[in-house]
Amino acid sequence: MKPNEPNPNSNKKPTGDWKAFFALLRQAKPSYGMFAAAFALSLINTVVSLFVPLFTRNLVDGFSLQSIRFAQIAAIGGAFLVQTAAGAFSIFLFNRFGQQMLKALRSLLWRKLLHLPVSHYDKEETGALISRVTNDTGVIKQVMSELLSGFITGVISIIGSVVILLTLDWQMTLVLLIAVPLTLGILFPLGRQMYRISRSMQDETAGFTSILQQVLSEIRLVKSSGAEAPEYARGMTGIQALYRLGLKEARVQALIAPLMGLVIMTLMVVVIGFGGLRVSSGALSAGELVAFLLYLIQIIMPLGQITGFFTQLQKAMGAAQNMIATLGKPEEIRTGGKPLPQTELSLRLDRVSFAYNGGNGPVLDEVSFPIPTGKVTALVGPSGSGKTTLFSLIERFYEPTGGRVLYGDEPITTYDLPQWRARIGYVSQESPLMSGTIRDNIAYGLDREVSDDELRQAAAMAYADAFIDELPHQYDTEVGERGIKLSGGQRQRIAIARALLRDPQLLMLDEATSSLDSKSESVVQQALANLMQGRTTLVIAHRLSTVVDADQIVFLDKGSVTGIGTHEELAASHPLYREFAEQQLRYAEQPAYADHDREEALNV
Incomplete structure (x- = not known):
């Protein structure tokens, strides 16, 4: 009120x-x-x-x-x-x-x-x-x-x-x-x-x-x-x-x-x-x-x-x-679910629909596609097509209003919630940080002690060690409220280091480089490549460089899947994807990053 x-x-x-x-x-x-x-x-x-x-x-x-x-x-x-x-x-x-x-x-x-x-x-x-x-x-x-x-x-x-x-x-x-x-x-x-x-x-x-x-x-x-x-x-x-x-x-x-x-x-x-x-x-x-x-x-x-x-x-x-x-409000059901199997299973969306309470109609409408294990799946489409909502459903922030998200042959809702989220690494566009030190933020959410070697290794793979070592207090540097004392590229790399330290099976990247300049993006892309290696990855991106090498691209439009394939296949057969690639993914003009720019970007 x-x-x-x-x-x-x-x-x-x-x-x-x-x-x-x-x-x-x-x-x-x-x-x-x-x-x-x-x-x-x-x-x-x-x-x-x-x-x-x-x-x-x-x-x-x-x-x-x-x-x-x-x-x-x-x-x-x-x-x-x-x-x-x-x-x-x-x-x-x-x-x-x-x-x-x-x-x-x-x-x-x-x-x-x-x-x-x-x-x-x-x-x-x-x-x-x-x-x-x-x-x-x-x-x-x-x-x-x-x-x-x-x-x-x-x-x-x-x-x-x-x-x-x-x-x-x-x-x-x-x-x-x-x-x-x-x-x-x-x-x-x-x-x-x-x-x-x-x-x-x-x-x-x-x-x-x-x-x-x-x-x-x-x-x-x-x-x-x-x-x-x-x-x-x-x-x-x-x-x-x-x-x-x-x-x-x-x-x-x-x-x-x-x-x-x-x-x-x-x-x-x-x-x-x-x-x-x-x-x-x-x-x-x-x-x-x-x-x-x-x-x-x-x-x-x-x-x-x-x-x-x-x-x-x-x-x-x-x-x-x-x-x-x-x-009296109902909580998330965190206990009583089945334990997750030790081996990684495939993830699949089966006619998933979703609408927010009080929203203006469905955000997703019977969306179905597989997410191959160990492969990169990119979600592409206009703003408001339901890409981030799909991430929220996989994270189990919301429950589908129709259909199921399957892990193997079982809906993900049947599994233990803390175990499920522990297997997911999520790097968003905002890369939110908590007030505290860089060390606190990289190890955030882990229920075990993290050694200095583990911390430094994760930071190195995220290309964050260069700027951290130059800070007066290094890993004990205070980041300020929501990480305001750091640049966007630095926050992104700390978020990537956090995901690396969790060692997730499923990686979700929500426009992780869209707000960065070209120099910062170059370094973050290298860090993401380290993070994505050998993992099942679901990525939302507006830049062609992020999705051009994806094993599978899913094009979403108004909450529905209108095309699935590789970049070459969709560019040849999907007019909306081809137009989108030319206009928003910069299909016509690819930026070329020089090596010295990449080295310089390490400290951005």
């Missing part, structure tokens, strides 16, 4: 499912022992605080220098020490309990996000998912650690205070209990208003986070397009929405504190006035009146905590609904 869009659920009464909410908390596997210890300490803290007014009553009623006893002072001091210690440890344990739940919930969501299929990310904005892991989990942590302890002690304090007061003077207690409905009548409407504001703020924050993630991750596109002004305006829409909600929240908070103060002062005046009459008549002692005032505070103050707890609890349930929805 964009920041400037109203939240359709912001004014609705929350319909959170309590069972689902507590089921989510159970998934976090909370420490019930820690919770019990924190609860017990809160109970001790509150019970001790309930007896302090009684000590005070006795002190006031019998106050004189001669009546002061060391034991009396020690008892009061000891009570304060016990209350302070129990309260401190209780708060610490409740916060530790909440931090453990926060850690567990974030772990559950992070694991889930990593195991969701790629199709999930086609529909949801990354910023909203980030907000779910960071902000929504924080709301639940706040309720379970900071507010839960106040709620528990508040309930105990109110019940205990009322019980003790009834034993002291039931008439004064009835006057005192006017505070409860009066306070709740003020706090609950304001609490509901605060809840609606908080839910809207959650949604607006998620939308604003999405804008920040989109813009900052593509800051170079923003600057090169001169889009700072419109992006600033788009961000300011979210900032203004959050500002308006913040002002609404401030107005509600500005009402709560003064009204509570008014209630407390009114009750104190009433209690002191009525209590004064009771004292003058002898029905109540001065010490009991002081005790009543102290118990008044112990009843009034927790009411705000209890109301705040329920308000935040509703907000937490809203956040939990978002998390439950994410955790």
Whole structure:
């Protein structure tokens, strides 16, 4: 949801499912022992605080220098020490309990996000998912650690205070209990208003986070397009929405504190006035009146905590609904598949069709062709013909909507997913890198230690060793976010070195040289030749030099196969391929690279 869009659920009464909410908390596997210890300490803290007014009553009623006893002072001091210690440890344990739940919930969501299929990310904005892991989990942590302890002690304090007061003077207690409905009548409407504001703020924050993630991750596109002004305006829409909600929240908070103060002062005046009459008549002692005032505070103050707890609890349930929805999404089926055979089998597409959810018709329509083992198969065709989608289906990022991708005689979906992807080396046009060092990126994804010799050998075969050795920190050089500190050709060669280190059986190259200049392309082509040697290779290319020597070329047009053969066969028999070769594959004019250009390109 964009920041400037109203939240359709912001004014609705929350319909959170309590069972689902507590089921989510159970998934976090909370420490019930820690919770019990924190609860017990809160109970001790509150019970001790309930007896302090009684000590005070006795002190006031019998106050004189001669009546002061060391034991009396020690008892009061000891009570304060016990209350302070129990309260401190209780708060610490409740916060530790909440931090453990926060850690567990974030772990559950992070694991889930990593195991969701790629199709999930086609529909949801990354910023909203980030907000779910960071902000929504924080709301639940706040309720379970900071507010839960106040709620528990508040309930105990109110019940205990009322019980003790009834034993002291039931008439004064009835006057005192006017505070409860009066306070709740003020706090609950304001609490509901605060809840609606908080839910809207959650949604607006998620939308604003999405804008920040989109813009900052593509800051170079923003600057090169001169889009700072419109992006600033788009961000300011979210900032203004959050500002308006913040002002609404401030107005509600500005009402709560003064009204509570008014209630407390009114009750104190009433209690002191009525209590004064009771004292003058002898029905109540001065010490009991002081005790009543102290118990008044112990009843009034927790009411705000209890109301705040329920308000935040509703907000937490809203956040939990978002998390439950994410955790309920179907994952990729990673376990339970058949183990891959040791020997390499042939790959074949059998009437494969595919359409994206919400797309404009099929991207692939009954595509069938074999991918010979140990040979190079090139995919050629206009943009939008489904070439990259075929790669995604073979990688099992998506499932075909029709037909099958066969490995031997079995659909690839029957095999163990991690084993299947471990046999594939994928080098894309973008050659994405992760933040970290060159060493980290070459060895990325491997579940074993990689020796320096292996690393250097892979880099050498990818023609990456020359520029790496010239860097100040060599293999420990930081590449920056998405590898921005390296050139396109350097990123490509690191991606090729990564694929070499995986030693894949099936190699997929997605326009791996289309964005490079001629010098960089020359070196990358040599690296690709090393990578392709002896492997089953599927390659997408726009340049003739990449596909002219392919064992098989498959021409795709509008999602269908319109020709299969070698370069010579298609050039002779397929008019669209011949036209495509002349115009886009530079069939008419082949670039010739001199040897000195190739040597110079090693450092590009």
